[in-house]
Amino acid sequence: SAVISQKPSRDICQRGTSLTIQCQVDSQVTMMFWYRQQPGQSLTLIATANQGSEATYESGFVIDKFPISRPNLTFSTLTVSNMSPEDSSIYLCSVERGGAKDTQYFGPGTRLTVL
Amino acid sequence: GENVEQHPSTLSVQEGDSAVIKCTYSDSASNYFPWYKQELGKGPQLIIDIRSNVGEKKDQRIAVTLNKTAKHFSLHITETQPEDSAVYFCAASPKGGGFKTIFGAGTRLFVKA
Numbered sequence: 001s002a003v004i005s006q007k008p009s010r011d012i013c014q015r016g017t018s019l020t021i022q023c024q025v026d027s028q029v030t031m032m033f034w035y036r037q038q039p040g041q042s043l044t045l046i047a048t049a050n051q052g053s054e055a056t057y058e059s060g061f062v063i064d065k066f067p068i069s070r071p072n073l074t075f076s077t078l079t080v081s082n083m084s085p086e087d088s089s090i091y092l093c094s095v096e097r098g099g100a101k102d103t104q105y106f107g108p109g110t111r112l113t114v115l
Numbered sequence: 116g117e118n119v120e121q122h123p124s125t126l127s128v129q130e131g132d133s134a135v136i137k138c139t140y141s142d143s144a145s146n147y148f149p150w151y152k153q154e155l156g157k158g159p160q161l162i163i164d165i166r167s168n169v170g171e172k173k174d175q176r177i178a179v180t181l182n183k184t185a186k187h188f189s190l191h192i193t194e195t196q197p198e199d200s201a202v203y204f205c206a207a208s209p210k211g212g213g214f215k216t217i218f219g220a221g222t223r224l225f226v227k228a
Contacts, residue, residue, distance in 0.1 A: 106158035
């Protein structure tokens with residue numbers, strides 16, 4: 001498995017501000033993923049972050065709104081920029097690991113409320 | 116692209132009974148099917164997975180079955196306990212990688228003591 005930590009665990013922010021979420025993994029991984037989970041909903045992939053390259057964003061998500069950094073093989077950040085109440089969600093970091101490199105493990109999530 | 120449908124959205128069972136959650140997928144290229152359990156305030160936790168070269172897999176009280184012809188797979192929990200109460204997500208991956216894993220909408224399971 002993988003031990004994944006996220007900071008902060010939760011935050012309440014004012015609209016128009018930005019929040020950076022950190023994700024730390026206990027060992028090196030090639031691919032890291034950022035998901036959004038709106039209240040009572042399923043998981044939606046925001047972007048895939050590989051170390052040393054630009055993140056790949058899914059349809060509906062743009063770099064200006066959700067800039068991602070991946071400075072090394074154990075760490076990544078997701079910034080939620082110029083926040084509005086619609087950004088209130090759980091943001092989850094995930095890594096891929098396993099013999100077939102297809103098993104995904106999730107962090108505990110960051111619960112964001114935008115007022 | 117892949118589409119995963121999950122039923123039921125809510126399931127309530129008596130402690131000790133069995134619970135079954137069903138998922139269907141659309142992309143015949145999908146070959147990896149994990150199940151996650153998400154407790155309140157926590158991230159999803161992988162509980163069991165199955166690959167397309169296997170029809171059934173069991174781990175203690177949890178089992179998963181896969182029917183590739185019909186493109187559906189199911190999670191079976193036997194002898195349910197109150198601590199099984201959580202949201203369960205199925206997922207399908209179109210290749211041997213987490214990239215583009217598609218998740219079902221989730222099933223909220225209540226186990227009544």
